[in-house]
Amino acid sequence: MMVHRRLLQLAGDVRTPVAACAGVGLAVSAAYVSQALLLAAALSELVAGRYDAAVVLLAWAFAVIAARGLLLWARESVAAWAGALIRARLRDRLVARLGALGPAHLTGARTGRVQTTLVDGVEGLDAYFSRYLPQVVVTCCVPLALVGWLFTVHAPAAAVLAAAVGGVLVVPRFWDATLLRRGRARWAAFAELAADYLEALQGMATLRAFGAVGRVGAKLATRARELYLTTMGQLRISLVESGVSAFFVQAGTAGAVLAVAAAPGDAWSAFAVLVVAVECFRPVRGLSDSWHAGYLGLTAADGLEELLSARPAVRDGGTGTAFPARPEIRFDGVTFTYPGAGRPAVRDVSFTVPAGETVAVVGPSGAGKSTLAALLQRHHDPDAGVISVGGRPLGELTLATLRAGIAVVAQDTYLFHGTVADNLRLARPDASDADLERAARLAHAHDFVAALPQGYATPLGERGATLSGGQRQRLAIARALLADAPVLLLDEATSHVDPRTEEALARLRRGRTCLLVAHRLAVVRDVSRIVVLDGGAVIESGDHATLTAAAGAYHRLLSAQEVRT
Numbered sequence: 001m002m003v004h005r006r007l008l009q010l011a012g013d014v015r016t017p018v019a020a021c022a023g024v025g026l027a028v029s030a031a032y033v034s035q036a037l038l039l040a041a042a043l044s045e046l047v048a049g050r051y052d053a054a055v056v057l058l059a060w061a062f063a064v065i066a067a068r069g070l071l072l073w074a075r076e077s078v079a080a081w082a083g084a085l086i087r088a089r090l091r092d093r094l095v096a097r098l099g100a101l102g103p104a105h106l107t108g109a110r111t112g113r114v115q116t117t118l119v120d121g122v123e124g125l126d127a128y129f130s131r132y133l134p135q136v137v138v139t140c141c142v143p144l145a146l147v148g149w150l151f152t153v154h155a156p157a158a159a160v161l162a163a164a165v166g167g168v169l170v171v172p173r174f175w176d177a178t179l180l181r182r183g184r185a186r187w188a189a190f191a192e193l194a195a196d197y198l199e200a201l202q203g204m205a206t207l208r209a210f211g212a213v214g215r216v217g218a219k220l221a222t223r224a225r226e227l228y229l230t231t232m233g234q235l236r237i238s239l240v241e242s243g244v245s246a247f248f249v250q251a252g253t254a255g256a257v258l259a260v261a262a263a264p265g266d267a268w269s270a271f272a273v274l275v276v277a278v279e280c281f282r283p284v285r286g287l288s289d290s291w292h293a294g295y296l297g298l299t300a301a302d303g304l305e306e307l308l309s310a311r312p313a314v315r316d317g318g319t320g321t322a323f324p325a326r327p328e329i330r331f332d333g334v335t336f337t338y339p340g341a342g343r344p345a346v347r348d349v350s351f352t353v354p355a356g357e358t359v360a361v362v363g364p365s366g367a368g369k370s371t372l373a374a375l376l377q378r379h380h381d382p383d384a385g386v387i388s389v390g391g392r393p394l395g396e397l398t399l400a401t402l403r404a405g406i407a408v409v410a411q412d413t414y415l416f417h418g419t420v421a422d423n424l425r426l427a428r429p430d431a432s433d434a435d436l437e438r439a440a441r442l443a444h445a446h447d448f449v450a451a452l453p454q455g456y457a458t459p460l461g462e463r464g465a466t467l468s469g470g471q472r473q474r475l476a477i478a479r480a481l482l483a484d485a486p487v488l489l490l491d492e493a494t495s496h497v498d499p500r501t502e503e504a505l506a507r508l509r510r511g512r513t514c515l516l517v518a519h520r521l522a523v524v525r526d527v528s529r530i531v532v533l534d535g536g537a538v539i540e541s542g543d544h545a546t547l548t549a550a551a552g553a554y555h556r557l558l559s560a561q562e563v564r565t
């Protein structure tokens with residue numbers, strides 16, 4: 001019986017559908033038992049020569065058979081309904097959990113593993129909760145109830161059956177720990193294989209460019225073999241379990257017959273023992289039939305445990321729901337080290353972005369620019385120092401308020417597999433078609449969108465694969481315009497842009513407090529102040545003119561880039 005602590009906890013979330021499946025399962029068992037006992041009673045009446053009574057009992061038995069047909073149909077329908085409900089509830093819960101964990105979790109975990117949990121894990125749990133767990137309930141209730149009743153009819157046979165039922169329920173438990181261990185190994189192998197496949201598909205162009213397709217194919221084949229070996233290991237355990245169960249079922253039935261032979265009673269008790277010996281093991285056979293459902297659920301438990309017990313990088317403990325209008329942004333002595341990293345990514349960083357103005361953070365690769373952007377969005381919290389908007393520390397606002405107050409335009413825009421309109425409405429689901437067009441016009445995106453085969457209703461393909469980088473970025477600008485957030489974060493968004501995109505970006509910045517992160521100084525224009533970051537620390541700050549005149553780090557960075565270009 002594959003029951004796992006975490007799966008039982010999760011069952012609490014889907015108590016009603018699981019209880020409904022178990023209820024119908026018990027009703028089906030009751031129908032089997034009633035039919036068998038009616039037949040036993042009819043046979044004993046026949047032996048006694050009371051044919052009329054036998055006919056009435058047989059008629060009842062046929063009625064029960066018809067009712068059982070209906071109950072079996074109901075069991076399938078309820079299992080399908082419960083499965084759909086369970087899948088939806090679990091996915092909602094897991095997706096909400098992923099949302100709370102944020103990008104900080106996804107940089108630590110392999111996307112393929114998370115995807116395996118969300119898709120295969122949830123599918124596995126559907127069958128576990130809608131079929132296996134209800135059958136566990138039936139298996140625990142029906143044999144015990146039947147054997148208990150049989151003690152009132154034929155005590156010696158009941159004692160033999162009680163021992164066999166005890167054996168079938170208890171002895172296989174000795175293999176549970178091994179089964180769980182092998183299940184974990186199998187899930188780990190399965191999730192790693194899925195993650196490797198996803199990575200190989202996503203990086204196919206790079207693999208081909210470096211002639212590495214064959215090598216990666218060989219690695220995938222090794223992984224697939226590991227999965228095969230762990231699956232076979234688990235199946236071997238299941239065969240031992242099935243053998244032990246089959247032994248107790250056969251031995252119990254034979255022992256009950258021998259007990260009747262040794263102490264024969266009337267015809268009714270003999271027939272009753274025979275039918276109970278069959279019926280009390282029927283749920284056990286049903287549980288063996290659902291073995292695969294139990295096994296899938298058990299193996300998925302670890303992936304779910306990993307996801308559900310992961311702690312979010314930041315706590316959503318704020319209560320403020322009003323994002324300040326035209327706020328000033330302040331970084332005050334901010335220090336942050338990534339978990340597991342040896343040294344801080346940013347150290348004692350202090351600067352201010354005045355309300356409605358733009359400040360650029362520049363610096364070489366690894367200087368800490370993206371880390372500051374991530375801290376502003378509270379993907380992480382600083383270890384020391386405070387970041388505030390409009391005088392309020394970020395932690396005072398709810399995460400939803402904070403994120404609604406900051407619009408982000410990055411160099412590499414993520415577009416989803418939907419239409420242009422769907423992607424724009426990500427920023428404002430209630431935006432009208434006219435709103436979309438207005439934002440797209442301001443972002444200089446309308447003309448190319450209108451030229452697409454279905455205009456705003458054109459599907460964009462995965463990650464917006466059917467558009468150029470510049471077109472994707474203009475859609476991102478339109479999205480940010482629609483969001484109408486008071487704070488703007490431009491993360492390398494000004495690099496490699498054409499003049500029309502630059503004009504759209506300038507329009508977007510107007511009136512908003514903007515933090516502009518840039519690697520190349522040539523793209524930093526029209527900003528109030530430049531903060532030069534190196535090795536995680538602010539080494540200089542000022543406007544273009546003073547920094548150039550100072551001939552310091554900014555000057556050296558500028559000269560180096562001019563030489564390179």
Ligand SMILES: Nc1ncnc2c1ncn2[C@@H]1O[C@H](COP(=O)(O)OP(=O)(O)OP(=O)(O)O)[C@@H](O)[C@H]1O
Pocket residue numbers: 107338339341344345363364365366367368369370371372519
């Ligand atoms: N998830 C992470 N875990 C551990 N260390 C990280 C992580 N992300 C970044 N770092 C480290 O933090 C430091 C700052 O990185 P960051 O990405 O902020 O630099 P950057 O200035 O944005 O660089 P680039 O211009 O190349 O994007 C680097 O030393 C980097 O290796």
